Amino acid sequence: MKQPKTIIEKIWEKHTVVQEPDKPDLLYIDLHLVHEVTSPQAFEGLRLAGRKVRQPERTYATVDHNVPTIHRPLIRDEVARKQMETLRSNCAEFGIRLADIDHPDQGIVHVIGPQLGLTQPGKTIVCGDSHTSTHGAFGALAFGIGTSEVEHVLATQTLWQNKPKTLNVHIEGSLGTGVTAKDLILAIISKFGVKFGTGYVLEYTGEAIRKLSMEERMSVCNMSIEAGARAGLISPDETTFEYLRDRRYAPEGLDFEAAVSEWKNLVTDEGAAYDHTVYLDASEIEPQVTWGTNPGMCLPISANVPDPALIEDKDERASVEQALAYMGLEANQQLTSIEIQHVFIGSCTNSRITDLRKAASVIKGRKVHPSVRAMVVPGSFTVKMQAEQEGLDQLFQNAGFEWRDAGCSMCLAMNEDVVPAGERCASTSNRNFEGRQGTGARTHLASPEMAAAAAIEGRFVDVRQVVAPTV
Amino acid sequence: MEPIKTHNGLVYPLPKRNVDTDQIIPKQFLKRIERAGFGQFLFYNWRFDENDQPRTDFSLNQPKYEGVSVLIGGDNFGCGSSREHAPWALLDYGFKVIIAPSFADIFYNNTTKNGILAIRLSEQQVDYLLNQAEKNSYTLTIDLEKQKVYDKLGFEAGFDIPAYNKHMLLNGLDEIGITLSYADQITQFEQTH
Numbered sequence: 001m002k003q004p005k006t007i008i009e010k011i012w013e014k015h016t017v018v019q020e021p022d023k024p025d026l027l028y029i030d031l032h033l034v035h036e037v038t039s040p041q042a043f044e045g046l047r048l049a050g051r052k053v054r055q056p057e058r059t060y061a062t063v064d065h066n067v068p069t070i071h072r073p074l075i076r077d078e079v080a081r082k083q084m085e086t087l088r089s090n091c092a093e094f095g096i097r098l099a100d101i102d103h104p105d106q107g108i109v110h111v112i113g114p115q116l117g118l119t120q121p122g123k124t125i126v127c128g129d130s131h132t133s134t135h136g137a138f139g140a141l142a143f144g145i146g147t148s149e150v151e152h153v154l155a156t157q158t159l160w161q162n163k164p165k166t167l168n169v170h171i172e173g174s175l176g177t178g179v180t181a182k183d184l185i186l187a188i189i190s191k192f193g194v195k196f197g198t199g200y201v202l203e204y205t206g207e208a209i210r211k212l213s214m215e216e217r218m219s220v221c222n223m224s225i226e227a228g229a230r231a232g233l234i235s236p237d238e239t240t241f242e243y244l245r246d247r248r249y250a251p252e253g254l255d256f257e258a259a260v261s262e263w264k265n266l267v268t269d270e271g272a273a274y275d276h277t278v279y280l281d282a283s284e285i286e287p288q289v290t291w292g293t294n295p296g297m298c299l300p301i302s303a304n305v306p307d308p309a310l311i312e313d314k315d316e317r318a319s320v321e322q323a324l325a326y327m328g329l330e331a332n333q334q335l336t337s338i339e340i341q342h343v344f345i346g347s348c349t350n351s352r353i354t355d356l357r358k359a360a361s362v363i364k365g366r367k368v369h370p371s372v373r374a375m376v377v378p379g380s381f382t383v384k385m386q387a388e389q390e391g392l393d394q395l396f397q398n399a400g401f402e403w404r405d406a407g408c409s410m411c412l413a414m415n416e417d418v419v420p421a422g423e424r425c426a427s428t429s430n431r432n433f434e435g436r437q438g439t440g441a442r443t444h445l446a447s448p449e450m451a452a453a454a455a456i457e458g459r460f461v462d463v464r465q466v467v468a469p470t471v
Numbered sequence: 472m473e474p475i476k477t478h479n480g481l482v483y484p485l486p487k488r489n490v491d492t493d494q495i496i497p498k499q500f501l502k503r504i505e506r507a508g509f510g511q512f513l514f515y516n517w518r519f520d521e522n523d524q525p526r527t528d529f530s531l532n533q534p535k536y537e538g539v540s541v542l543i544g545g546d547n548f549g550c551g552s553s554r555e556h557a558p559w560a561l562l563d564y565g566f567k568v569i570i571a572p573s574f575a576d577i578f579y580n581n582t583t584k585n586g587i588l589a590i591r592l593s594e595q596q597v598d599y600l601l602n603q604a605e606k607n608s609y610t611l612t613i614d615l616e617k618q619k620v621y622d623k624l625g626f627e628a629g630f631d632i633p634a635y636n637k638h639m640l641l642n643g644l645d646e647i648g649i650t651l652s653y654a655d656q657i658t659q660f661e662q663t664h
Contacts, residue, residue, distance in 0.1 A: 017660045018653055022634040026653060028660055038554065040504035051647070054657075066502065079502040086504050130553040130577060144577055146555035148584035148646075156650045158657060162633065194489055195547040198576055228550065230576050294489050294550075315545070319488050412552075414498050421521065433493040433551060435516045 004269035007235050008166050008201045011141045011266070015124045017158055024160040030123040032153050033109045034061035034096065036087040037414070038128030042151035043090040053094040054157045060118055061091050062099040064108045065414050069377050069404035073102055080415065094154070107380020107406040110134040110348035114218065115382055117247025121236040121263040126153055131348045131430065133224040136233030137217035138240055139266045141201065143230035165275040167200035167229070168268075171208040173283035178464035180358070181216035182350060182428070182447035184208065185223040186288040190298035192278055197229025200275065203268065204234050208282035214243040215352045222349045223430050226295040235267045289335050289460050290432045290445040292323035297432070298445070299335060301462045307331035326434055327442050328422070335460050338444065342425035343374035343455040344437070345401075345448055347411035350428035351379030353386050355448045359428075360392050362452035362467050368400030369458030375402040375417070377409040401455070413437045426454040472586035474643030478567050479612045480540030483531060484604035490544055491551035492578060496560045509556055510563030541611050543600045544571040549578025558585045568613050570620065572597050583636045586643060588615060590630045599626060615641060 005013075018026035032055075039061070046053070053059060066080040075081040084101065091098040099105035105112055110131055113119040119135045125142035126132060128150040135142035149159055175184060202224050204217075212220065217234050224232025241260050244250045251259045286300035297320075299306075305324065308331060311317040324331065329338070345351070345359050356376065368374045376396050378384040384406055387393055393403045410417040411429035413436070419425045421440025428451050432443040446454065453463040500512040517529045525532045531539075542561070548571040549557060558581045561569070569582065570590045582589040590613070592600075603609045603622070613620050615637060621627040639646065 018656055024633075024635055026650065026656075028657070028664060037501050041506045041555075044504070044506075049645075049647070055661075077502070083502050083504055128553060128555075130551065144553040146553055146558075146577060146581035146584060148555060148581065152647050152650065155647045156654075156657065157661075158650060158653075160635070160646065160650070194550060195573065195575075198547070198573065225551075225577075228547065228575060294491070315488060322487075412493075412498050414501065431491075431493070431551060433491045435497055436493055439497070439499075439516055439521065 004272040006166050006203060006268040006272045006274060007139060007233065007266050008141065008164070008203060011122055011124065012163060014122070024162045026158050027124060027161045029126050029153050029157055029159060030058060031113070031118055031125045032059045033113055033125065033127035033132070034059060034150070035065055035109050035127070035129065036063045036083045037065040038147050039090065039150055040083060040086045041147050042154060043094065045151040046094070046154060051155045053096060053154045056095040058157060059096045059154070060113070061087060061096050062106055062109055062112060063087060063101050065408045065412065067101055067407040068415050069407050069409050069417060072405055077415070104381050107382065108348045108351065108408055110222065111352060111379030111383065114138065114214070115247070115380060117244055117250035120244065120250065121240060122266050126159065130225045131222050133230065133232050134218050134222040134348055136221040136224065136231055137214060139233055139236035139263065141231055141233065144225065164201040164231070165199055167197060167202050168274040168277040169202050169204045170277060170279050171204065171206040171282050172279070173208055173281045174211060175208060175282045175285060178449065179285055179287055180447040180449060181212055181219040183285055183288045184282060185220045186290065186295065186298045186445065187285045188280060189223065189227050189296050190288070191280060192227065194226060194294050194296040195228040196278070197224060197227035197232070200229050202227070202229045202232035203274070204232060205268070209234055210237065213354060214239055215354045218352065219349050223295065226430060236263050287447065287450050287463055289450065291327065291329060291335065292320070293326055293432055293434050295430065295432060295445060297323055301335055301450070301460060303335055305329050305331060305333045305335065336462070337459065339424070339459045340426045340444065340454050341372060341423045342419050343372055343451050344377070344410040344425055344427040344429065345375070345451055346377030346379065346409050347429035348379065348408070349430045350448050351377060351383065353383050355428065356383070356387050356392050359448040359452040360395050362449050362463060363395060363399045363456065366399060366456045368455045371458050372455050374400060374455040375404055375410070377404045377417070378406050380406045410437055419443070426451045426460065472584070472643045475567060475586055475588055475640050476616060477612065477614045478540070478588070479610060480567065481536070481538050482541045482543060482600065482604040482609045482611050483536050483539035484543045484601040486545060486601045488545040489547045489550055492549055492554050492557040493551055495549070495557040496554060501554060501556055506559055508563065509560035510565070513560040513564045535608060538565070540565050541568045541570065541613070542566050543597060543604060544569060546572045546594070548574050550575040553577045553581070555581045555585070558582045558587050562587055570597065570600060583639060584646070586640060588613060588640060590620065590632070592620070592628055592630060596628050
């Protein structure tokens with residue numbers, strides 16, 4: 001009888017080029033996504049060594065981290081402009097496709113890969129960006145790499161990788177009304193911690209996962225890295241296949257049907273063993289908001305800010321004290337008493353069309369609170385166009401939101417979209433680290449629905465009390 | 472990259488958990504297209520205030536930590552962003568060895584590729600090292616060949632490292648050069664993939 005295998009092991013075996021003792025495996029990379037911030041030194045390395053890009057057609061580049069989201073194509077930041085120009089000349093020199101700042105396919109690399117159908121089940125996908133885990137939503141093995149590894153993939157289309165351990169994140173039940181995929185992944189990280197996935201690839205399984213749309217699955221897999229896991233994936237199913245049908249780079253016609261029958265094998269076999277399994281019941285999850293300086297410092301909206309005095313472990317107490325001091329919060333303060341000055345709806349976690357529709361459904365007819373500056377940054381030019389066709393741009397702007405061009409924007413504030421020191425932002429992004437959205441800025445992570453509700457109220461509220469259930 | 476066999480150096484203690492790469496090198500310094508010169512921006516928002524003046528209350532700015540080359544950190548060191556600018560900044564500042572109870576996966580890979588030795592020791596061992604380095608001017612010796620860390624006071628700890636990483640670090644090898652020696656296998660793989 002054949003040994004039962006996890007989907008992770010199946011993909012791994014199919015991509016192993018070399019396996020030798022006392023070495024990691026040499027893993028073949030099907031798709032390499034490139035952006036302006038983590039690639040210049042890699043291309044320079046190739047040039048210095050007189051090397052070529054081995055498979056330009058397996059490589060796809062865009063600009064996202066640095067790009068301004070307003071007044072394009074003017075780029076006022078000289079250093080950023082130079083970085084984008086460097087990517088342009090590198091792509092020209094090495095023959096790589098580039099969705100440049102004025103190209104209709106431009107957008108956040110983890111939004112456009114799936115949108116173009118470049119992301120497909122069973123592929124190995126890398127990018128010099130830790131949120132590459134996003135693509136795992138399609139049953140791909142996708143992980144972030146450093147710039148040395150970017151250079152290695154450009155030159156060889158492979159990477160030396162130790163076979164990861166496997167961790168099953170099993171989510172039973174159903175998410176309640178007003179509770180989102182973002183709340184699910186935040187609840188997972190807060191329950192199991194910011195390093196429970198270190199050394200593992202996560203596979204998300206269970207009824208609650210199966211019910212998620214593709215875009216919701218991307219939000220979940222996106223934040224695997226915030227649990228320490230370089231990759232997190234979901235076995236493909238009809239939802240995946242339907243999403244991919246007719247995408248530009250997906251197989252066409254009979255080839256698509258053949259691909260689907262192949263993709264259907266990308267399941268974890270009955271009886272396959274994981275190195276570890278954790279369980280969570282989706283029906284217990286409430287809308288979440290982070291209160292601290294890492295994504296695990298997160299609580300249900302009905303809760304109060306933790307009291308360090310009640311924490312026994314001295315290191316844990318110290319990190320909570322530091323986080324509260326940075327965040328300017330009081331112990332035991334209600335989360336619903338936290339007033340915000342900024343709202344950011346965007347990022348590779350939550351900037352897709354369904355995210356914008358959900359935020360819009362909360363706003364409908366209401367206005368942004370006078371003390372709040374709110375902006376929507378669509379994940380790609382395509383998402384922006386689609387939203388405009390649906391009139392979402394008007395809805396957001398009538399409510400008082402700024403409507404911007406696509407990019408990473410205020411998620412990491414490398415462009416001009418910055419939260420000032422000491423001010424507070426309700427953000428649909430993925431990291432609430434110190435200084436992430438601007439030096440001294442205070443970030444609270446939440447779902448698009450919760451961020452939209454906060455924009456209206458000027459403070460965090462339970463979105464379920466703001467809007468009547470839609471279903 | 473520079474080979475690393477043994478290292479003897481002054482220790483800097485950073486007793487914080489979950490130090491993320493946004494803290495190691497904040498995003499405003501990621502726009503440069505070179506690999507060199509990131510040391511001046513290391514831990515920038517902790518080292519410097521809003522007027523770019525050194526913060527006296529941040530320990531790395533104290534004279535006793537001038538010339539440090541061994542960093543002792545907390546659990547889950549280097550979590551978050553994959554930016555290799557983090558090890559570039561640490562190396563350029565002068566750090567050759569980082570010791571912590573655990574490291575984030577991407578950061579750990581990135582250190583090895585740049586000739587920085589990242590060593591996992593137990594919480595207890597790390598606490599001892601933090602304590603010594605906070606009290607005194609404290610130096611440690613790291614012997615990669617023997618996989619040992621020791622001081623002059625009698626502390627000695629063995630550590631694990633994957634054989635491959637050890638080989639690369641000891642010899643300062645160009646990994647791409649090695650991989651290209653497998654070009655035939657890669658081509659063969661591509662023909663049937």
